[in-house]
Amino acid sequence: MFTFYEFYVNVYQCGVIIIKYLKAHASSIFAGMSISVAVYISTIVAYSVDSPSIARLLAAIVFPIGLLLCFVTKSKLFTGQTLLLKSVLRGEMTLAKALLSLLTTYCGNIIGSIIVVAVLLNARSSVNQAVVDTINAAAQSKAGASFLAVLLSGIVCNLCVSGAAELKSRGYHTVISLIPVSVFVLLATEHVVANFTYYTQAVYTGALSFGAIPINLLAATIGNLLGGFFISIFSYKTK
Numbered sequence: 001m002f003t004f005y006e007f008y009v010n011v012y013q014c015g016v017i018i019i020k021y022l023k024a025h026a027s028s029i030f031a032g033m034s035i036s037v038a039v040y041i042s043t044i045v046a047y048s049v050d051s052p053s054i055a056r057l058l059a060a061i062v063f064p065i066g067l068l069l070c071f072v073t074k075s076k077l078f079t080g081q082t083l084l085l086k087s088v089l090r091g092e093m094t095l096a097k098a099l100l101s102l103l104t105t106y107c108g109n110i111i112g113s114i115i116v117v118a119v120l121l122n123a124r125s126s127v128n129q130a131v132v133d134t135i136n137a138a139a140q141s142k143a144g145a146s147f148l149a150v151l152l153s154g155i156v157c158n159l160c161v162s163g164a165a166e167l168k169s170r171g172y173h174t175v176i177s178l179i180p181v182s183v184f185v186l187l188a189t190e191h192v193v194a195n196f197t198y199y200t201q202a203v204y205t206g207a208l209s210f211g212a213i214p215i216n217l218l219a220a221t222i223g224n225l226l227g228g229f230f231i232s233i234f235s236y237k238t239k
Contacts, residue, residue, distance in 0.1 A: 025108040031075035032112020036197040038066025039135070040120060040127060042185070047134040060185035064178040067161070071168055071177070076105045078193055079158050080165040082228020086236040106221075113196035117204060132205060139202035142195060143212045147219045150190050154223020155230070157189035162228040166235055192220040 042059035049055035070077050081102055087093035120127045142150070160180040168177040184191065195217060202208035 025104055028076040028105040028108025029112040031070050031077040032109035033116050034069035035066040035193045036113040036116035038063045039194050039197040043131050043134050047131055056186055060182040063185045064181040067181050078106045078109050079161040079224050081105045082225055083162050083165060083232050085229050085232035089236040109193045110196050114200050117200045135198055136202050136207035139198040139208055143208055143216050150216055150219035151223040153190040154220040155227040157184045157191045158224040158227025160184035162231045166231055190220040192224050195220055
């Protein structure tokens with residue numbers, strides 16, 4: 001049985017640890033928030049459009065706002081961080097350090113997604129029921145896809161997203177760099193950080209059980225990693 005003092009000390013120590021984590025990983029948390037906001041905004045502009053093609057085109061035009069925020073704030077997005085393999089291949093970073101950075105970025109992106117979902121779902125003036133239903137339906141569709149389909153889709157997705165990050169790092173205009181992001185949205189491929197938002201909301205609202213999610217996220221994660229690694233392998237010799 002804890003005394004009041006011991007309880008206070010434990011709570012304080014937990015608080016210190018949480019604050020240190022948030023300070024250290026604010027960049028990846030913000031990136032997760034940016035992509036989550038992009039999911040909601042792109043859904044809001046597209047959900048009421050009758051033509052599926054036009055709806056997807058509108059989403060593809062709006063969604064890059066999320067990556068634009070990441071570019072402007074230099075925040076860490078998991079899909080973009082897969083390009084750390086370039087530093088490993090150049091001998092500038094150990095593989096262990098790159099993997100640790102990817103893991104912490106992944107966790108930060110999840111936290112950012114959870115924050116946005118929690119805020120928007122409790123501020124219903126921002127997100128109406130039709131938008132919630134649309135995102136839940138998308139989450140259910142994603143969860144029903146096969147492992148191989150999600151894996152291959154994830155590879156294509158991050159060929160586009162990490163390709164966009166590579167273009168930006170080479171000094172191309174931001175608008176040019178964001179074109180591949182619109183392409184991945186048009187192709188409806190699997191972006192694991194965007195999926196955090198779909199699945200977080202679906203579980204929060206009871207549209208999906210948590211057990212339906214891990215296999216899909218694993219497939220999307222591996223696919224996104226492979227897509228980023230392909231870009232890294234073909235570009236690491238040039239800075």
